[in-house]
Amino acid sequence: MRLARRIIPCLDTDGARVVKGVNFVRLRDAGDPVALAMRYNAEGADELVVLDIAASRDRRPTFLETIRRVAAELAIPLTAGGGIRSLDDARAVVRAGADKVTVNTAAVARPALISELSREFGAQAVVLAIDAKRAGSRWHVMVRGGRDSASLDAVSWAKHGASLGAGEILLTSVDRDGTQSGFDIPLTAAISREVLVPVMASGGAKLPEHFAQIFIEGAADAALAASIFHDSVQPIRELKNFLAAKGIEVRLPC
């Protein structure tokens, strides 16, 4: 009896539709969020993440409606984020049906936001999303959708975020995102071994072996992927069977 490692499909949306890019740019349409959510719920996904990567003010009501429609279909936890700048933004997302909220750029700008969210919803509902990019032997935190460097060390920021009340870290490798060349193992291992909260690894997944590596060598608690699931390149059930055969604890779909 061990806590299972989680497999989490991630829906990057422009508010209404799922989109996918390479290294955070070159977006293309990847489907209807509700249809994908229903499929993943049935296929044995452990959780779902829905992000508003456009995060523009005028598209906000559309995104909240997407959350409501997705949440109505899910019997698994739902994390939502993208553009959450205040307690009110987070309340709207939670009220729409999200179990957890992610904060990223706004938390870098004002770390106290993490504590405010944690006090209101509990640490288990606050996910600190960190977009990290290699710089020599360390990693820098990137903000504004991976475009700008925040001049912040990713490992220190993860530890600080957890101490402020984040209950989980969603760690995306900007270098690997969209490349399908495998998760960033050194980055994930560095953060997972330093912080005392669970770490979800994201960016670069393609092969089942990549998932095995990120759990075993990267010490990730959960692994996220997008296009390989959306495009049905990698069925979740098959992936979990592969991991189970490697001795990795997963929740096998019933």
Place this chain on the structure above:
Amino acid sequence: MNVTLLDYGAGNVTSVERALQRLGVASTRASAPEPIATAEALLLPGVGHYATLIRALDERALRQPLLEAIRRGVPFLGICLGLQALYESSEEAPDLTGLDLLPGQIRALPAKVKLPHMGWNQLSIKRNSPLLANIGADAYFYFAHSYAAVDANDRGVCVATCTYGEEFVAVLERGNISAVQFHPEKSGAAGAQVLRNFLGLVA
């Protein structure tokens, strides 16, 4: 049948409401004393801080009607914090008094494991209970918490435990009181079965 959901302004009420809808069961939110007094079945969901739940119960004057309904034998299901609230108190807010229906204090899980205990875990079943009918011994449930009933003196109420850092009460039952530390509303087919089993107790 109609399930009364205690709505104290925080927590996972919407998720629970939707899970009941998927089972075709009507529910009504209650944030005032009156609907509790006439409830057929009561469900106390909860996530977040223990103090938020206990203070809200008192500020909204829900504690007495809730205790009276439970005493009358109305079927009750507590989820997550809704389980923790049944005990005397919690280390998370030691100055507050819980519903005090069960002896013992809720304690923090040990810091030797990553906290919160977040994700899917299995149960160790201690005794038969209608709450766990038609659920496989290897079923997984979704947990999201840092505190738990770890030294519950009254082990008689414990139906199943889970172990993360240490063993804690995951499912309990005493008379018309049932409670689970995991989130059945977020635990896929196994969670839906737990809710169905509880509703079977109501019918």
